[in-house]
Amino acid sequence: MENLKSYFHLDSKVTYLNHGSFGACPKFIFNEYIELQKELEVNPVKYLDYDIQDKLKNSKTALANFINCDNDDVVFFPNPTTAMNEVFRSLNLEKNDEILSTNHEYGALNKVWEFITIKTGSKYIQTDISVPFNSSENFIRKIESRINDKTKVLFVSHITSATGLIFPVKEVVNLAKKYGVLSIIDGAHVPGHIDLDISELNPDIYTGTFHKWMLSPKGVSFLYVKKELQSQIKPLIISWGYNNEFIEQTKFQDEHLWQGTNDISKYLTIPKTIEFREKYHWKEISLICKKQIIEFGLVIKNEFNFRPLCNLDSEFLGQMLSFDLDLLISKLKKIKNILREHNIVIPVFEWENKLIMRISLNGYNSEKDIQKLLLTLKKIIKL
Numbered sequence: 596m597e598n599l600k601s602y603f604h605l606d607s608k609v610t611y612l613n614h615g616s617f618g619a620c621p622k623f624i625f626n627e628y629i630e631l632q633k634e635l636e637v638n639p640v641k642y643l644d645y646d647i648q649d650k651l652k653n654s655k656t657a658l659a660n661f662i663n664c665d666n667d668d669v670v671f672f673p674n675p676t677t678a679m680n681e682v683f684r685s686l687n688l689e690k691n692d693e694i695l696s697t698n699h700e701y702g703a704l705n706k707v708w709e710f711i712t713i714k715t716g717s718k719y720i721q722t723d724i725s726v727p728f729n730s731s732e733n734f735i736r737k738i739e740s741r742i743n744d745k746t747k748v749l750f751v752s753h754i755t756s757a758t759g760l761i762f763p764v765k766e767v768v769n770l771a772k773k774y775g776v777l778s779i780i781d782g783a784h785v786p787g788h789i790d791l792d793i794s795e796l797n798p799d800i801y802t803g804t805f806h807k808w809m810l811s812p813k814g815v816s817f818l819y820v821k822k823e824l825q826s827q828i829k830p831l832i833i834s835w836g837y838n839n840e841f842i843e844q845t846k847f848q849d850e851h852l853w854q855g856t857n858d859i860s861k862y863l864t865i866p867k868t869i870e871f872r873e874k875y876h877w878k879e880i881s882l883i884c885k886k887q888i889i890e891f892g893l894v895i896k897n898e899f900n901f902r903p904l905c906n907l908d909s910e911f912l913g914q915m916l917s918f919d920l921d922l923l924i925s926k927l928k929k930i931k932n933i934l935r936e937h938n939i940v941i942p943v944f945e946w947e948n949k950l951i952m953r954i955s956l957n958g959y960n961s962e963k964d965i966q967k968l969l970l971t972l973k974k975i976i977k978l
């Protein structure tokens with residue numbers, strides 16, 4: 596693969612294997628972002644007061660087309676954490692109601708559920724999904740076995756954060772329908788990583804971000820809410836669009852349009868982001884990265900005895916691979932120091948009493964990056 600790192604602002608001296616955390620934005624898109632910010636500063640009132648609706652409409656259409664949903668059912672958010680705060684706080688949960696989830700969810704969102712359960716007396720149940728994760732059927736069976744008449748919500752990541760697994764969310768959504776409970780899907784890692792078709796998936800609520808795998812500037816994310824549920828979701832920020840006497844778009848859209856003064860130019864980069872993907876064949880690049888992830892997985896499994904968290908040729912794997920280093924957790928600090936000494940950016944952390952490393956590969960990574968990590972891993976296993 597052509598070395599595409601020069602397309603990005605990434606430091607050439609750093610081996611960057613952590614796209615999963617905050618993504619990375621190519622110059623092609625970032626330059627457009629700066630131009631849009633400059634345009635805003637030329638006449639802030641015109642940009643933010645008069646033109647805002649038209650400006651956002653174009654971007655919203657590009658977003659809605661990309662994820663295949665109705666324009667009216669999706670609103671911009673700076674990030675999934677904020678979007679999920681709004682959703683969780685809007686639910687009318689009562690004492691002993693249950694939110695059913697897994698032990699693979701993103702930590703900050705577990706905290707939001709903690710806040711909600713303390714407030715309402717409801718319970719957040721994190722079903723234990725063990726690793727290696729190799730069967731959608733077992734996953735669904737396990738979740739289904741925990742559903743009862745107190746269950747009100749199924750909350751599951753489409754691609755998990757720490758464990759980097761693609762979960763079978765279509766089956767989760769179907770399960771939620773079967774039992775008449777709400778499906779809320781955290782798709783933070785999904786757009787640009789694997790295909791997303793909201794109409795086909797048909798969740799009740801879905802959040803995703805463009806600032807990870809879509810390569811947008813930071814702060815470009817969305818919340819999708821099915822039409823019939825939109826009146827239940829109360830804006831986190833009450834502002835000018837609340838309770839409008841005259842609805843301009845829809846109540847849901849109006850309430851989310853203005854959330855206080857903000858730099859909306861980031862949202863306007865979406866068409867350029869999609870253009871970049873097409874122009875530079877990023878879907879094909881993503882497929883190459885997925886193949887490289889499998890090859891890397893085979894090496895660390897066979898040569899280092901590390902344990903990937905799922906079968907390497909399975910549908911649960913994308914451009915990230917988490918693996919169990921099978922080392923004492925007390926070694927964490929030393930491992931981080933070695934990685935830092937070698938200028939390698941890759942997350943290593945404790946998850947379920949295991950020491951896990953998660954590699955992400957994207958178009959800017961080269962074979963040299965992978966070889967450098969492998970050499971450093973040789974030092975790490977000797978610790």
Ligand SMILES: Cc1ncc(COP(=O)(O)O)c(C=O)c1O
Nearest residue numbers: 674675676701752755756781783
């Ligand atoms: C699965 C998952 N959900 C939610 C988030 C939150 O994303 P943000 O920090 O952009 O709100 C992350 C961030 O990495 C994540 O991995």
